Amino acid sequence: MSDTARMALTTRTPSFRCRYLAWAAGAVLASALLGLAPMAPPAYAFTGGNHERITREALDGFEPVSLDLLANAKSGAIVADDQGPYFDLGPMHCDNADFLQSPPGAAPYPRTREQATDELLACVGSSVARFKRALSLADGLVDPDGRVRANQVDLFAPCDFDDSDRGTAKCNVLEHLGRGWHPIEDFYSHSNYADEHDPTRPVGVTNPVGLHRTAVAPFFDIRRYSTLGTNAWRAQAARLIPRDLTTGCYKDFQSDYTLADCTGRVMHDETLAKDAAGSSRSLIGDNFNKARTLATRDIARQWDLFRAALLERYAAKNRGSVMVCAITHDHPDRDC
Numbered sequence: 056m057s058d059t060a061r062m063a064l065t066t067r068t069p070s071f072r073c074r075y076l077a078w079a080a081g082a083v084l085a086s087a088l089l090g091l092a093p094m095a096p097p098a099y100a101f102t103g104g105n106h107e108r109i110t111r112e113a114l115d116g117f118e119p120v121s122l123d124l125l126a127n128a129k130s131g132a133i134v135a136d137d138q139g140p141y142f143d144l145g146p147m148h149c150d151n152a153d154f155l156q157s158p159p160g161a162a163p164y165p166r167t168r169e170q171a172t173d174e175l176l177a178c179v180g181s182s183v184a185r186f187k188r189a190l191s192l193a194d195g196l197v198d199p200d201g202r203v204r205a206n207q208v209d210l211f212a213p214c215d216f217d218d219s220d221r222g223t224a225k226c227n228v229l230e231h232l233g234r235g236w237h238p239i240e241d242f243y244s245h246s247n248y249a250d251e252h253d254p255t256r257p258v259g260v261t262n263p264v265g266l267h268r269t270a271v272a273p274f275f276d277i278r279r280y281s282t283l284g285t286n287a288w289r290a291q292a293a294r295l296i297p298r299d300l301t302t303g304c305y306k307d308f309q310s311d312y313t314l315a316d317c318t319g320r321v322m323h324d325e326t327l328a329k330d331a332a333g334s335s336r337s338l339i340g341d342n343f344n345k346a347r348t349l350a351t352r353d354i355a356r357q358w359d360l361f362r363a364a365l366l367e368r369y370a371a372k373n374r375g376s377v378m379v380c381a382i383t384h385d386h387p388d389r390d391c
């Protein structure tokens with residue numbers, strides 16, 4: 056959620072940027088979608104105040120340093136997907152899942168419903184992959200007898216969220232949680248799921264219909280999808296996607312590694328994004344708060360489900376509940 060940051064990046068020297076991104080995008084996108092570890096990306100500084108606010112409001116039971124590692128607007132895991140080459144990977148931000156039903160007789164929309172659904176499923180899939188990594192790396196937080204591993208939870212050294220999994224178990228788990236939740240937060244900002252269109256103008260490509268949904272999206276059933284094969288969960292999720300759901304086109308890499316061509320499409324910045332309270336779509340009705348409220352509710356759900364998955368998977372010797380304590384507490388060796 057950082058229009059300004061995106062603008063700043065897109066004005067960097069384009070020839071270098073395109074060459075660099077063409078090289079980086081394939082490796083990082085494939086790695087992120089498959090849950091593998093790619094090379095470390097360079098870090099740029101971005102603001103992510105709304106990501107921070109949503110994440111802080113969604114989470115309960117976190118002590119201050121641990122919460123800051125997740126939620127900090129500049130350095131938290133929640134904004135790691137807005138940094139380096141990840142910033143330009145559409146599925147990390149639910150971009151380019153745009154589709155509009157054309158009226159009878161009008162030219163067809165440049166993208167099909169199936170293409171839009173594929174991009175949204177790539178976004179859901181990036182979250183599923185992160186969930187699985189976080190769940191399996193949590194194993195390193197606690198020894199086989201159920202005791203916290205002090206050297207894996209220590210917060211004296213800062214976490215390096217470079218997607219290498221070379222940090223402590225605690226840093227690694229927080230990183231994958233943050234990177235997996237980022238697209239979900241973005242979804243509510245970048246889509247018409249929770250918002251409404253401008254009632255004073257005709258509905259169309261510059262004013263796509265708002266779906267005004269007030270419950271979290273059923274197709275971010277990340278925990279359950281993490282237990283299913285890819286084809287199975289994709290089929291289930293696809294059936295839950297409303298036909299008139301759209302996100303915005305942003306000139307970044309789509310899931311097939313091509314740069315989005317936004318000609319004739321619903322635009323991210325100009326039309327649909329509610330990344331900041333002052334965007335044109337945010338200013339319609341109470342759109343900004345609607346998006347923020349559902350994003351917050353969804354991250355609360357995702358944290359509940361991750362906790363439940365830890366308790367279930369690591370039930371022996373109560374390891375799962377010690378893991379929850381190790382993730383949320385700043386001095387787990389003393390307090391868990």
Ligand SMILES: [Zn+2]
Binds near residue numbers: 056137147148237241
């Ligand atoms: Zn984003």
